[in-house]
Amino acid sequence: MAVSANRLELLQIADAVAREKSIDREIVIAAMADAIQKAARSRYGQETNIRVDINTKTGEMKLQRLLEVVEEVEDPNTQIYLDLARDKNPDAEPGDFIAEQLPPMEFGRIAAQSAKQVIVQKVREAERDKQYDEFIGRVNEIVNGTVKRVEYGNVIVDLGKGEGIIRRDEQIPRELFRYGDRVRAFVYDVRREQRGPQIFLSRTHPQFMAKLFTMEVPEIYDGIIEIKAVARDPGSRAKIAVVSRDSSVDPVGACVGMRGSRVQAVVGELQGEKIDIIPWSPDAASFLVNALQPAEVAKVVLDEDAERIEVVVPDDQLSLAIGRRGQNVRLASQLTGWDIDILTEEEESQRRQKEFTERSALFMDALNVDEMVGQLLASEGFASVEEVAYVDNSEVASIEGFDEDTAAEIQNRAKEFLDQREKELDDKRKALGVEDDLRQIEGLTTAMLVALGEDGVKSVEDFAGCAADDLVGWTERKDGETKKFTGALSAFDVSRQDAEAMIMQARVMAGWVEPEAPASEVDEEAEEA
Numbered sequence: 064m065a066v067s068a069n070r071l072e073l074l075q076i077a078d079a080v081a082r083e084k085s086i087d088r089e090i091v092i093a094a095m096a097d098a099i100q101k102a103a104r105s106r107y108g109q110e111t112n113i114r115v116d117i118n119t120k121t122g123e124m125k126l127q128r129l130l131e132v133v134e135e136v137e138d139p140n141t142q143i144y145l146d147l148a149r150d151k152n153p154d155a156e157p158g159d160f161i162a163e164q165l166p167p168m169e170f171g172r173i174a175a176q177s178a179k180q181v182i183v184q185k186v187r188e189a190e191r192d193k194q195y196d197e198f199i200g201r202v203n204e205i206v207n208g209t210v211k212r213v214e215y216g217n218v219i220v221d222l223g224k225g226e227g228i229i230r231r232d233e234q235i236p237r238e239l240f241r242y243g244d245r246v247r248a249f250v251y252d253v254r255r256e257q258r259g260p261q262i263f264l265s266r267t268h269p270q271f272m273a274k275l276f277t278m279e280v281p282e283i284y285d286g287i288i289e290i291k292a293v294a295r296d297p298g299s300r301a302k303i304a305v306v307s308r309d310s311s312v313d314p315v316g317a318c319v320g321m322r323g324s325r326v327q328a329v330v331g332e333l334q335g336e337k338i339d340i341i342p343w344s345p346d347a348a349s350f351l352v353n354a355l356q357p358a359e360v361a362k363v364v365l366d367e368d369a370e371r372i373e374v375v376v377p378d379d380q381l382s383l384a385i386g387r388r389g390q391n392v393r394l395a396s397q398l399t400g401w402d403i404d405i406l407t408e409e410e411e412s413q414r415r416q417k418e419f420t421e422r423s424a425l426f427m428d429a430l431n432v433d434e435m436v437g438q439l440l441a442s443e444g445f446a447s448v449e450e451v452a453y454v455d456n457s458e459v460a461s462i463e464g465f466d467e468d469t470a471a472e473i474q475n476r477a478k479e480f481l482d483q484r485e486k487e488l489d490d491k492r493k494a495l496g497v498e499d500d501l502r503q504i505e506g507l508t509t510a511m512l513v514a515l516g517e518d519g520v521k522s523v524e525d526f527a528g529c530a531a532d533d534l535v536g537w538t539e540r541k542d543g544e545t546k547k548f549t550g551a552l553s554a555f556d557v558s559r560q561d562a563e564a565m566i567m568q569a570r571v572m573a574g575w576v577e578p579e580a581p582a583s584e585v586d587e588e589a590e591e592a
Contacts, residue, residue, distance in 0.1 A: 094186055099126070132159045194225045195260035199253045205274045206264070210244040220246055220264060227262035235266050235298040235334050247332065249274060267297035272338070275329045276303065282317045291343040294397035300386075301336055302354060302394045304343040315340045339394075347372070347401065354395035358384035361408060371402045378407045422446060429480045430473055439464065440473075452477035488513055497521045504568045506561055511552055518551035527569035534562040 096115040115126055134157055208220035208227060216231035218240045229248055240246065248264035249271035265271060273290045282288040288307050295301040305314040318340045319326050326338055339357075344350040348363040351372055362375040376384045384405050385392050396403045406414070419441050426437035429448045443462055445451050451459065452474055459470035488509040495516030500523050501507060507515075520526050535557055536550035552562065570576045 094189070130160065132157055191259045195253065195255055198222075198225055198250065198260065198262050201250050202253055203270060203274075204250055205247055205271070205278070206250055207245065207247050210240045210242055210246055212242065213240060218246070220248065222262065225260065225262055227264040229264045229266060233263075233265040233267050235336070237298060238266070238334055266333075267295065269293035269295050269301075272301055272303065272329065272333065272336075275332055276318060276325075279325045279328050280318050280320070282307075282312060282314075287312055288314045288317055292398045292400075294394040295336070296390055296394060298334055298336055300339070300390055300394065301333075302339045302341055302398045304341045304350070304354070304398055306343040315342055341398070347399065351395065351399050351401065351403070354398050355384055355391065358391065360384075362411075371404065372399075373404045373406065375406050375408055375411045378409055381405065381407050426451070430476045432473070432476075436473075448477050448480055452481055485509055492516060495521065498523065500572070501526060501569075503572065504565050506557070506565050508555075511555055511557075514554065515551050520551060523569050523572050527566065527573040527575055529566055529569075531559050531562040531566065534566070535559055 096117050099117075100113050100115045113126065206222055206227065208222040211219045211221040211226065213219070216234075218229040218234065220227045220229060227248065227250070229246070234240075248266050249268045250262060251265045251268050251270075252263040254261050254263070270293065272295060273293050276290065277283045280288065283290060283305075287309050288305055290303060291306055292304040293301070294303075303318075305318055307314040307317075317325075326340065330336060330338060341350075341353045341356065344353065348365060351363060351374065352360045355374065355376075358376055358380045360374055360376055360380075364373040364375075366372070374384070383391070386394075392403050392405055419438075422441040422445070423434065423437040425448070426432060426440045426445070427434060430436070430451070439462055440451060456467065456470050456474065459465060459473060460467045462470075465473075492509060492512045495513065497512050497516040498521060501512055501515070502509075504523075504526070515521070515526065520529065529551075532548075532550060534550045534552045536548050536553045538548070539546050567576070571578045
């Protein structure tokens, strides 16, 4: 069958557009069919159901009007009686569609313009979808491009098949770009927007440095060395923690390279940013000591519940550990995920002396003993009157200069003090209006009830409506800094699990939830089943 010039021209146009826009030829032909369908509706009526078929090999075009087969016709433009439909197709049933061939139509100027707009719109949408699909798969990767223009400090980068943007806050400080400069950046987000897909690039993202090391160090690319954490102060300093899966491979040495060639390649890309390469350790204390390099650490004290770590350094190492404007300790905190308190040995000594003095004074006041006895109890490690009152008598009697009678007398005084304090706290609880029913909740002490009353929690229902955060507090981490919020029981040694268990007890008492069956009853029911 010979192909006419018009049909051949249609296919040639479709091929040319598909090549130019790098989209599928079928999408262009489908856009043409939609455009012709819109033009045909403007001629035959907008309510008319028209189908356009374009043969992708010959370019032959068919216009058909679809009529729904019904028993009662309401709209003759879109429906046809069942009897008439069966004259054309004996197998027609209600709900089927009958296609009627329409004669070829000539496009007027307005129809042609309308068809052009439809084709342009469809092709543009297909182009955007292709661009989005291509770059959404490249998120968390490094791309190369050339600077196209700079707008209000934001750099527009030509990536070949799309445009990316490096916002001002995603650029390394003091970095200048000009038209035509080659630039390498990290794709951290791709979003669909009305004006097309937006590709967001960054040169300050921590993973940008990690990806650069992956490109420079074959052992990282092969998975022998793993990058565990990255912390950056863009343009100034960075820390990267690495660990080797092969004991024969030194992770730090591999990342540094021969005469520093590998790390220098990364430093050059990051505008001279100083990089500390740190061996990662599963032990939090060891990892933190490494993270604070080049400062030396004398002692580390961990508080795992609060995710806080106390570091003691020699007096001459304090400024090195903190770094300029707190940079070193801030990067170490970001790298390890722990809040870090840095003390000198002298400051720690003064704090321990202060704690010792306070405990000694506490025992002197509570037990009505002289200074020497109070200091002896504090030096033996007793931190509270409760410990003195309820430890075994032999532990107190074993203190140098004490005998069993002295120990018994001290413990009796401790118990009398605690009884008196308990009475005072209970009177305060009653004055605050805290109900007696709250005492039935296991784990709540009278001192805790007073603290709850001061916080407005006075009944079982009030307590049942609390969340664990309301009791033990919570922390929020933003921009590498941690902010703490206190709860009603933050001053007491109450864990989050304990708080949740007490709240559940209150909810059972208030009738909000059903009590859980004991394990023995559950086992019996399972056996019966």
